Amino acid sequence: MRGVVMHAPGDVRVEDRPDPRIEQPTDAIIKVSAACVCGSDLWPYRGIEKLAGATPMGHEYVGIVQEVGPEVTTIRPGQFVVGSFWASDNTCEICRAGYQSGCVHRVLMGTVGTQAQYARIPLADGTLVATSDVPPADLIPSYLAASDVLGTGWFAAVAAEAGPGKTVAVVGDGAVGLLGVLAAKQLGAERIIAMSRHEPRQELAREFGATDIVTERGDEGIARIKDLTGGLGAHSVVEAVGTQESMMQAIHSTRHGGHVGFVGVTHDVALPGLELFGALVHLHGGPAPVRRFLPDLMEMIGDRAINPGRVFDLDLPLDRAAEGYQAMDERRAVKTLLRP
Numbered sequence: 001m002r003g004v005v006m007h008a009p010g011d012v013r014v015e016d017r018p019d020p021r022i023e024q025p026t027d028a029i030i031k032v033s034a035a036c037v038c039g040s041d042l043w044p045y046r047g048i049e050k051l052a053g054a055t056p057m058g059h060e061y062v063g064i065v066q067e068v069g070p071e072v073t074t075i076r077p078g079q080f081v082v083g084s085f086w087a088s089d090n091t092c093e094i095c096r097a098g099y100q101s102g103c104v105h106r107v108l109m110g111t112v113g114t115q116a117q118y119a120r121i122p123l124a125d126g127t128l129v130a131t132s133d134v135p136p137a138d139l140i141p142s143y144l145a146a147s148d149v150l151g152t153g154w155f156a157a158v159a160a161e162a163g164p165g166k167t168v169a170v171v172g173d174g175a176v177g178l179l180g181v182l183a184a185k186q187l188g189a190e191r192i193i194a195m196s197r198h199e200p201r202q203e204l205a206r207e208f209g210a211t212d213i214v215t216e217r218g219d220e221g222i223a224r225i226k227d228l229t230g231g232l233g234a235h236s237v238v239e240a241v242g243t244q245e246s247m248m249q250a251i252h253s254t255r256h257g258g259h260v261g262f263v264g265v266t267h268d269v270a271l272p273g274l275e276l277f278g279a280l281v282h283l284h285g286g287p288a289p290v291r292r293f294l295p296d297l298m299e300m301i302g303d304r305a306i307n308p309g310r311v312f313d314l315d316l317p318l319d320r321a322a323e324g325y326q327a328m329d330e331r332r333a334v335k336t337l338l339r340p
């Protein structure tokens, strides 16, 4: 089969790779309908995260089940399924508490490489959620968004306790930040401030429910959030970047007693103890337990109540994956969809 392999920073190739096979009795093999390039794939692409040799890429996926192992009971060949970037059993104590990304049996899908024609999904019964019918083609991008960026933005908004009567600020205008705006809106937030200096992204943020746009960053950005909230700061802040500046911007944009939901994969972030102590905020975040939210998100997508697939602004055949990485790296694209 064809699949994406990253050989070195900036060097992405589509190559022949071995077809995946059932390895564990709980595995499923899916034919990938669509996959995509994640913001986190840009860390190794930019050389910030070290690659351990040639690496198959991709951890977001939707597809049709081809084959299941002998111990798989709920997932069947022919079903259209969505899974997230951590495979999980969905039965252990951590999963039952809603933290499937911390499952005691978790498997990181990045090690599987879903930017390919086929993929092996471990713990298929726990990981995959099936639709009742194969959905129409125009809904594929939205289901694919549910696999990571929507689920992650949703978790960030939940972790930040976005809800009725709340003012929510969102730091980061990538796909996760934009879908954090959508989540805050759906969760009933009263006011949603998107922090973005890029006009097309501001427009999408407004379409998803942002009521205000702040273009400033750092201390100026924090001052603008304070201006807009009677000097107090936002109740809820979504952090969807993962840098020192964005994390401190999120913490200091939050009012005393408020909540920060952080989901940007952090790189070299060190929180100064005294600033953290003085901030008097709740911090909750990490790798999103997307599986917790998948059934509800997939129902909303099927009902066309939300359209998170709007974040894909570049749609390419798998063989042109390198162009998709480049466009995201240069911020010409928010998110690239790849069709095997």
Ligand SMILES: [Zn+2]
Pocket: 088, 089, 090, 091, 092, 093, 094, 095, 096, 100, 102, 103, 104, 105, 106
């Ligand atoms: Zn588990």
